[in-house]
Amino acid sequence: MSKLTLISHHLCPYVQRAAIALLEKGVPFERIDIDLADKPDWFLKISPLGKVPLLRIQEDDGREEVLFESSVICEYLEETQAGIALHPTDALARAHHRGWMEFGSSVLSDLWGYETAQDAAQLEAKHKALVAKFATVERVLADGPYFAGVNFSLVDTVFGPIFRYFDLFDTLGDSPIFDGLERVKRWRKALSERGSVRGAVGEDYPQRLMEFLDKHNSILLRLPAAA
Numbered sequence: 001m002s003k004l005t006l007i008s009h010h011l012c013p014y015v016q017r018a019a020i021a022l023l024e025k026g027v028p029f030e031r032i033d034i035d036l037a038d039k040p041d042w043f044l045k046i047s048p049l050g051k052v053p054l055l056r057i058q059e060d061d062g063r064e065e066v067l068f069e070s071s072v073i074c075e076y077l078e079e080t081q082a083g084i085a086l087h088p089t090d091a092l093a094r095a096h097h098r099g100w101m102e103f104g105s106s107v108l109s110d111l112w113g114y115e116t117a118q119d120a121a122q123l124e125a126k127h128k129a130l131v132a133k134f135a136t137v138e139r140v141l142a143d144g145p146y147f148a149g150v151n152f153s154l155v156d157t158v159f160g161p162i163f164r165y166f167d168l169f170d171t172l173g174d175s176p177i178f179d180g181l182e183r184v185k186r187w188r189k190a191l192s193e194r195g196s197v198r199g200a201v202g203e204d205y206p207q208r209l210m211e212f213l214d215k216h217n218s219i220l221l222r223l224p225a226a227a
């Protein structure tokens with residue numbers, strides 16, 4: 001049996017996708033969190049883009065492989081590990097899921113701009129972009145509780161970490177993003193209750209996210225309700 005190691009960072013939402021997939025499939029793995037502000041040499045040697053996540057696969061016979069890119073890692077796990085299926089069997093449905101995983105990455109790009117906004121205008125622009133993206137998501141969601149109904153899928157591994165940001169952001173005083181988006185809200189709740197989603201970060205996640213906002217001088221921390 002191969003030994004799997006997830007090279008990670010405490011806050012990274014892309015890492016969380018892979019961690020959730022591993023937890024869903026019940027695959028034992030080791031997690032190594034690195035400091036992205038001071039990347040270790042061993043990491044730079046094996047990470048083509050200098051980014052986490054990486055999945056290190058060590059075979060019993062000493063062979064070793066490293067995968068990079070969260071979607072590649074998740075697809076590899078889906079193809080090689082037993083346990084629950086995280087992709088639909090139908091090729092067209094699977095292609096749609098891959099599209100919505102990409103959509104989740106574009107939401108993360110807006111979220112980065114939102115959480116690192118320095119002034120009210122930047123925050124407002126990213127707030128609007130996020131509202132528009134989640135309104136689009138609302139239109140494709142059905143009865144839930146998950147993206148594709150009762151079956152948890154890789155799209156859920158992408159959005160669980162996205163929604164997690166708002167557990168903290170909701171307390172900081174910006175106007176709500178999900179108002180009127182009842183299906184999105186229901187999906188968010190279902191994901192927040194899922195064991196694998198909860199288990200993909202440490203207990204100190206909210207504190208680390210606060211530190212991140214502080215380090216980036218985020219305007220979210222300077223809103224009247226956050227003071």
Ligand SMILES: N[C@@H](CCC(=O)N[C@@H](CS)C(=O)NCC(=O)O)C(=O)O
Pocket residue numbers: 009011012013014015036050051052053068069070071
């Ligand atoms: N497309 C990549 C994105 C991964 C990514 O952006 N990781 C961030 C942390 S969340 C990172 O390692 N950043 C370090 C850097 O860019 O120097 C994936 O899906 O794995």
